[in-house]
Amino acid sequence: MLHVLWLLLSFFHNVACTKVTHLEFNVTWVDRNPDGLHARSVLGINGQWPIPALYVTKGERVVIKVSNNLGNETTSLHWHGLYMNGTAYMDGPPGVVQCEIPPGDSFVYDFNIEQPGTYWFHSHTRGQYPDGLRAPLIVRDPENPFKEDFDEEIVLSFSDWYHDLMRPLLASFMSVTNPTGAEPLPKSALINDGQNVTVAVQSGKTYFIRMVNMAAFASMYVWFQGCTMRVVEVDGIYTEATEADMLYLTAGQRYSVLLTIDSNGVTNVPFVASMDEVCLYVPERTLQLTNLKELFDEIPDDLNANATGWLVLDSAKELPAPIEIDAFEALDDMSLRPLDSLAALQKVDKTITLDMKMDNLGDGVNYAFFNNSTYVEPRVPTLYTVMSSGEYSSNPIVYGSHTNSFVLHGNQTVEIVLNNNDDGKHPFHLHGHAFQVIARSEEDAGSYSHVDATNVPAVPMRRDTLLVQPNGYAVLRFRSNNPGVWLFHCHLEWHVASGLTATFIEAPLELQKSTIIPPDHYDLCARNKPPVPTLGNAAGNVDNLLDLNGEPAPPPPLPAGFTTKGVVALVISILSGLMMVGMIARYGMLKCQAMEAGEGDAAEGPEGENQPLLAGSRP
Numbered sequence: 001m002l003h004v005l006w007l008l009l010s011f012f013h014n015v016a017c018t019k020v021t022h023l024e025f026n027v028t029w030v031d032r033n034p035d036g037l038h039a040r041s042v043l044g045i046n047g048q049w050p051i052p053a054l055y056v057t058k059g060e061r062v063v064i065k066v067s068n069n070l071g072n073e074t075t076s077l078h079w080h081g082l083y084m085n086g087t088a089y090m091d092g093p094p095g096v097v098q099c100e101i102p103p104g105d106s107f108v109y110d111f112n113i114e115q116p117g118t119y120w121f122h123s124h125t126r127g128q129y130p131d132g133l134r135a136p137l138i139v140r141d142p143e144n145p146f147k148e149d150f151d152e153e154i155v156l157s158f159s160d161w162y163h164d165l166m167r168p169l170l171a172s173f174m175s176v177t178n179p180t181g182a183e184p185l186p187k188s189a190l191i192n193d194g195q196n197v198t199v200a201v202q203s204g205k206t207y208f209i210r211m212v213n214m215a216a217f218a219s220m221y222v223w224f225q226g227c228t229m230r231v232v233e234v235d236g237i238y239t240e241a242t243e244a245d246m247l248y249l250t251a252g253q254r255y256s257v258l259l260t261i262d263s264n265g266v267t268n269v270p271f272v273a274s275m276d277e278v279c280l281y282v283p284e285r286t287l288q289l290t291n292l293k294e295l296f297d298e299i300p301d302d303l304n305a306n307a308t309g310w311l312v313l314d315s316a317k318e319l320p321a322p323i324e325i326d327a328f329e330a331l332d333d334m335s336l337r338p339l340d341s342l343a344a345l346q347k348v349d350k351t352i353t354l355d356m357k358m359d360n361l362g363d364g365v366n367y368a369f370f371n372n373s374t375y376v377e378p379r380v381p382t383l384y385t386v387m388s389s390g391e392y393s394s395n396p397i398v399y400g401s402h403t404n405s406f407v408l409h410g411n412q413t414v415e416i417v418l419n420n421n422d423d424g425k426h427p428f429h430l431h432g433h434a435f436q437v438i439a440r441s442e443e444d445a446g447s448y449s450h451v452d453a454t455n456v457p458a459v460p461m462r463r464d465t466l467l468v469q470p471n472g473y474a475v476l477r478f479r480s481n482n483p484g485v486w487l488f489h490c491h492l493e494w495h496v497a498s499g500l501t502a503t504f505i506e507a508p509l510e511l512q513k514s515t516i517i518p519p520d521h522y523d524l525c526a527r528n529k530p531p532v533p534t535l536g537n538a539a540g541n542v543d544n545l546l547d548l549n550g551e552p553a554p555p556p557p558l559p560a561g562f563t564t565k566g567v568v569a570l571v572i573s574i575l576s577g578l579m580m581v582g583m584i585a586r587y588g589m590l591k592c593q594a595m596e597a598g599e600g601d602a603a604e605g606p607e608g609e610n611q612p613l614l615a616g617s618r619p
Contacts, residue, residue: 076092152208230244236434344456370500400548430504
């Protein structure tokens with residue numbers, strides 16, 4: 001009895017002592033010109049863009065009211081990298097753990113933050129965050145193991161920028177006129193959502209520099225000219241300090257480094273974010289369905305692939321241009337070792353193999369697939385299916401035929417074997433967890449074989465977003481110790497839109513017992529137009545949870561052979577071709593007969609005068 005009383009007192013003491021940060025985010029359109037080349041509308045918060053970084057401290061509770069005043073678009077927010085332990089319903093993806101926030105409406109995100117590190121928040125509504133709804137999220141740590149090693153913090157974001165809005169870009173991307181799935185290319189690279197950024201620094205000081213790639217598509221090479229960095233954090237995981245001259249950040253990844261400014265230095269230091277042009281341009285995919293000339297012979301001339309900033313020691317001195325480099329040689333993140341020395345998870349309880357590819361469906365559009373299935377958002381958000389399906393929640397069928405759903409039991413060691421059967425690089429992000437990287441192949445290594453599992457690192461690198469090489473593989477492991485519904489998806493926004501997403505339903509029966517969905521979640525769904533159902537399976541069927549009749553589905557596959565319409569079209573085309581050949585042959589024969597008739601009388605008249613040439617012949 002005393003033990004129970006002590007637990008209750010401890011609980012109320014912790015609640016009372018928890019700092020609560022209340023914020024209001026008013027999402028609106030604002031006009032900006034971040035690269036100085038094209039003014040356009042962007043998505044801002046409280047009239048601001050770039051959106052300021054959100055700073056909190058480990059242990060805080062954050063309550064954020066998000067009001068959608070866009071007028072013409074729904075919205076949502078996802079807290080990228082935060083595990084949301086105990087509040088999985090606050091993770092943010094619509095159709096998964098919540099409904100969209102309609103125009104003129106609002107929604108409250110309320111969660112505790114118990115993990116320090118470098119994160120970011122962004123819209124998880126289809127194709128929206130590249131229009132600007134994104135910003136760093138920094139969780140300061142009073143117990144930062146490197147706090148004695150630096151004097152100040154700096155936050156740098158890197159991103160790509162499009163001159164067109166995402167809605168029309170997505171419409172042209174997901175179109176029969178783009179059968180190869182060629183992604184729209186951005187126009188510029190940005191630093192802190194701008195260019196020519198200057199950061200004041202002092203000689204002799206060491207800076208803890210937090211870096212976030214918030215791009216929709218572009219991976220970035222980042223370096224500080226003439227400086228060596230010490231990597232101390234990746235994706236919220238402290239690492240043993242590792243030296244690097246250059247980093248490679250794919251979309252969604254974060255790094256923190258220690259950088260000491262040379263006390264003898266008198267020159268302002270350029271730093272560069274340079275798009276990985278190999279990642280942007282994949283000619284092999286361009287040619288996979290056609291023998292026509294490549295859509296692009298080279299990267300377009302108007303691509304502003306580099307953004308430069310400066311660490312400014314003396315504002316009175318010039319800002320030197322960065323020195324051109326001959327080759328990109330970035331740190332291999334597989335060499336990083338977590339500071340907590342967490343050993344590799346050995347006994348695998350469940351293996352999920354995901355074979356990914358890009359291919360076309362019957363509407364002629366190019367889609368992305370896991371195991372020959374492209375993701376389609378269910379009628380009922382997946383978390384609400386968990387909460388309303390009772391014992392059926394452990395049956396993946398109830399989550400739909402097109403959500404790539406996998407049910408995980410609690411406290412399992414889960415292994416993801418990801419085979420990238422595509423010619424492009426893909427950064428994959430897991431919600432709700434960080435994973436150990438057991439293996440990652442080089443380019444063109446083919447699919448994973450268990451023969452490749454002989455060199456498992458004793459202490460694997462750990463993060464939540466990982467680049468997988470073209471036609472290669474990665475093997476990831478994590479513990480299913482966080483009940484919830486978590487997405488696993490490529491973080492290239494074009495590929496999310498084209499279906500490269502899987503769903504992990506983790507400990508659903510436990511989730512039913514431990515979680516109460518706040519009523520305002522269901523109220524939000526009722527206010528959507530049309531209202532979104534919150535009971536039943538993926539199709540919204542309540543009486544028979546195994547009946548998926550009416551579930552949202554992708555277009556049918558391409559037919560294996562000719563359809564009746566195709567046969568008729570082919571016959572007509574052949575007959576038309578034969579008719580044209582016949583007409584050309586007949587015309588040629590008439591021409592030859594006319595020429596032969598003229599040869600018998602000679603080409604000249606009785607007085608040797610030239611006769612008129614045959615009609616249609618050339619002099």
